[in-house]
Amino acid sequence: xxxxxxxxxxxIEACIEQLFVPPDEAFAQNLVDADAAHLPSINVTxxxxxxxxLLAKITGTRRILEIGTLGGYSTTWLARxxxxxxxxxxxxxxxxxxxxxxxxxxxxxxxxxxxxxVGDASELLQRMIERRLQPFDLIFIDADKPRYVDYLRLxxxxxxIGTVILADNVIRHGRVFEDHPExxxxxxxxxxxxxxxxxxxxxxxxxxxxxxxxDGLSLSVVQSLNDPSAPM
Ligand code: SAH
Ligand code: DHB
Ligand code: MG
Numbered sequence: 001x002x003x004x005x006x007x008x009x010x011x012i013e014a015c016i017e018q019l020f021v022p023p024d025e026a027f028a029q030n031l032v033d034a035d036a037a038h039l040p041s042i043n044v045t046x047x048x049x050x051x052x053x054l055l056a057k058i059t060g061t062r063r064i065l066e067i068g069t070l071g072g073y074s075t076t077w078l079a080r081x082x083x084x085x086x087x088x089x090x091x092x093x094x095x096x097x098x099x100x101x102x103x104x105x106x107x108x109x110x111x112x113x114x115x116x117x118v119g120d121a122s123e124l125l126q127r128m129i130e131r132r133l134q135p136f137d138l139i140f141i142d143a144d145k146p147r148y149v150d151y152l153r154l155x156x157x158x159x160x161i162g163t164v165i166l167a168d169n170v171i172r173h174g175r176v177f178e179d180h181p182e183x184x185x186x187x188x189x190x191x192x193x194x195x196x197x198x199x200x201x202x203x204x205x206x207x208x209x210x211x212x213x214x215d216g217l218s219l220s221v222v223q224s225l226n227d228p229s230a231p232m
Contacts, residue, residue, distance in 0.1 A: 009210045013047060021046045026108040027076065034071030037100045043070055044142075044168060048209050048217060049077035052140065052166065055219075056081035059164055061137040066090040067121045067151050068143030072101030072108075074168075078140060079110035088114045089128075089136075091121040091143070122147065125154040135160040141167040145188035149195050156201065156222065163222040167192060170206055171216030196220050200228055 027046070035041065044052065056064065056078055062085070064078050069092035079088045088110075092098040098118045105111045117124050121143050139155045141148055148167060155165055170176060170193055175186035196204040196218055204220035 006212065010212075013045070013210050017046050021050050026104075027073070029107060030071060030073050030076065030104040033104060034073070034100055037071070037096065039071050039097060039100060043073035044077070045209065045211055048168075049074060051207075051217070053077045053081045055164060055166065056138055059137060059162075061164070062086045063134065063136045063138075064088040065136040065139045065155065065158060067125075067139070067141045067155075068092065068168075069101045069116060070097050072104040072114075072116075074140065074142065075101060075105060075114060076108045076110055078138075079105070079108070079114050082110075082113050084113075086113050089117060090114060091117050091119070091124050093118070093120050093143070122150055122154065125151070125158070129154065129157045133158060136163060138164045139166065141165070141192075142169070145169060145185035145192075148188050148192035152192060152195055152199075156225070156227075159222045159225070161222055161225060165196075165202070165218075165220040165222065167196075167218040168209075169215050170218045171208060171214055173213040173215065193218065201225060 052074060062083060066075055066078060066088060069075055069090040075090050082088060092101065095118050098116050102116055105114050136158055141151045170189045172186040172189055175181045175183055176190040176193055181187045181190055193206065196202050201222060201224045202220040203223050204218060206216045206218050209215050209217050
């Protein structure tokens with residue numbers, strides 16, 4: 001893939017952030033604490049956080065499922081779009097990440113609507129499906145990329161018609177469009193993109209997201225719950 005004009009794109013991103021993402025002490029401290037606890041800096045960008053927040057608001061979302069919490073940065077953006085009686089369930093395999101997230105969510109004042117569940121996302125999702133949990137209005141997938149297709153399959157079982165399904169890191173600087181990506185994360189995201197593009201239950205698109213490199217957010221709406229792979 002061709003290099004993009006990184007300085008220009010970064011300048012534009014900074015200008016958008018300056019206009020639409022006012023400085024916020026809770027978000028700033030969230031990232032400082034995540035860094036101090038040696039969490040990787042792989043949270044969504046501020047502009048992408050704002051986009052997630054707006055998507056939740058636009059859809060009148062009351063129930064959110066997030067897969068991959070890290071320090072709770074994207075969690076906070078999403079939770080702040082919820083009404084007071086809304087609910088966000090976020091899944092995190094690493095107890096150290098979950099501990100940082102819980103502290104951050106409390107400081108952000110959203111801990112009342114957020115439940116952090118610690119464990120492997122596939123197992124936690126399976127448990128929710130077995131308990132016949134009420135469907136979610138919005139699902140944000142952002143954990144281990146090689147299992148994105150699995151998270152989509154399980155997430156659909158926790159959806160209703162109209163549920164919005166989002167996934168982070170679906171462009172990986174264009175590596176997802178190579179025939180055989182070397183990087184397992186790009187391979188996972190590529191398989192996910194093919195799945196959402198071809199699944200008749202979904203209507204989808206990818207939105208490029210600019211950081212140091214180009215990555216992306218997928219956006220899907222559930223338009224049917226008839227599983228094409230299920231036996232008749
Ligand atoms: N959504 C966060 C970033 C998440 S990074 C934000 O933008 O702020 C991905 C997270 O997924 C990491 O914290 C990692 O520990 C977690 N993760 C990886 N594999 C997982 C699994 N199998 N189940 C649950 N969480 C997992
Ligand atoms: C990376 C970025 C992410 O947003 C993520 O969820 C996982 C990994 C990365 O750039 O390596
Ligand atoms: Mg991500």
